[in-house]
Amino acid sequence: MIELKHIYYTIKDGDKEKTILEDINCIFDDDCVTAITGQNGSGKSTLTKLIMGIINPTSGKIYFNNIDITDKSVDERAKMGLTYAFQQPITFRGITIKELIDIASNEDNSIPKACEYLSKVGICAKDYINREFDKTLSGGEQKRIELALTLAKCGKCIIFDEPEAGIDLWSFERLNNIFEKGICYIVVSHQTRLLERADKILVLDKGKIKNYGISAEVIKHLSSYQCKRVSED
Numbered sequence: 001m002i003e004l005k006h007i008y009y010t011i012k013d014g015d016k017e018k019t020i021l022e023d024i025n026c027i028f029d030d031d032c033v034t035a036i037t038g039q040n041g042s043g044k045s046t047l048t049k050l051i052m053g054i055i056n057p058t059s060g061k062i063y064f065n066n067i068d069i070t071d072k073s074v075d076e077r078a079k080m081g082l083t084y085a086f087q088q089p090i091t092f093r094g095i096t097i098k099e100l101i102d103i104a105s106n107e108d109n110s111i112p113k114a115c116e117y118l119s120k121v122g123i124c125a126k127d128y129i130n131r132e133f134d135k136t137l138s139g140g141e142q143k144r145i146e147l148a149l150t151l152a153k154c155g156k157c158i159i160f161d162e163p164e165a166g167i168d169l170w171s172f173e174r175l176n177n178i179f180e181k182g183i184c185y186i187v188v189s190h191q192t193r194l195l196e197r198a199d200k201i202l203v204l205d206k207g208k209i210k211n212y213g214i215s216a217e218v219i220k221h222l223s224s225y226q227c228k229r230v231s232e233d
């Protein structure tokens with residue numbers, strides 16, 4: 001469970017201060033898929049980076065299973081079971097996808113076991129397992145492999161920033177099946193199908209919470225918020 005209490009995030013904008021997130025209070029439960037949605041620039045990625053510790057709040061507190069993690073580093077949070085998949089994956093040259101899966105899961109996986117992680121995200125594993133995770137992979141392939149690496153970490157709280165970005169619809173159907181019981185999932189998304197799959201939805205608008213609740217209820221109001229990137233497909 002993640003709890004955010006009075007989270008503010010401000011940055012220097014010339015000689016002025018710009019508030020990116022303002023007084024965010026919410027709880028992301030275990031055994032729950034919470035989707036975060038809202039217009040471009042509303043603060044979704046910023047919020048998830050704060051939870052992972054990639055950036056630090058200007059004020060407010062972040063709790064993970066009731067432990068204050070506000071001052072903990074990314075590494076410390078990762079060791080506690082927080083896992084993060086970037087909106088734009090970071091690639092590495094000179095290291096194979098199998099090696100990366102072993103690092104992520106912290107074990108020397110058999111080939112079938114390593115392939116399982118790739119199959120979960122719709123990748124024909126045998127074609128990729130010995131490839132390097134580099135820019136020769138297509139954007140959608142990079143994104144899916146990043147998701148597989150995130151799953152291999154077996155976190156207790158897993159954060160995906162736009163997992164559907166660049167993913168074709170066939171594979172996207174499989175993405176809906178990656179959620180397992182007992183885990184706290186926080187998923188930034190604009191995709192109607194993912195929002196419908198979510199248990200709860202948090203809507204951000206200009207750095208503030210516009211709505212937060214059971215997904216079926218929040219979805220009823222989404223079109224009136226003019227979340228223009230929420231697609232109907």
Ligand SMILES: Nc1ncnc2c1ncn2[C@@H]1O[C@H](COP(=O)(O)OP(=O)(O)OP(=O)(O)O)[C@@H](O)[C@H]1O
Binds near residue numbers: 011038040042044045
């Ligand atoms: N370090 C920074 N310096 C300047 N502006 C920033 C910084 N970090 C975030 N912002 C601004 O904060 C706002 C929120 O950014 P964020 O990346 O969280 O948006 P988002 O909701 O994830 O958008 P998208 O849907 O496009 O991914 C944007 O206007 C962005 O330009």
Ligand SMILES: [Mg+2]
Binds near residue numbers: 044045046087161
């Ligand atoms: Mg973003």
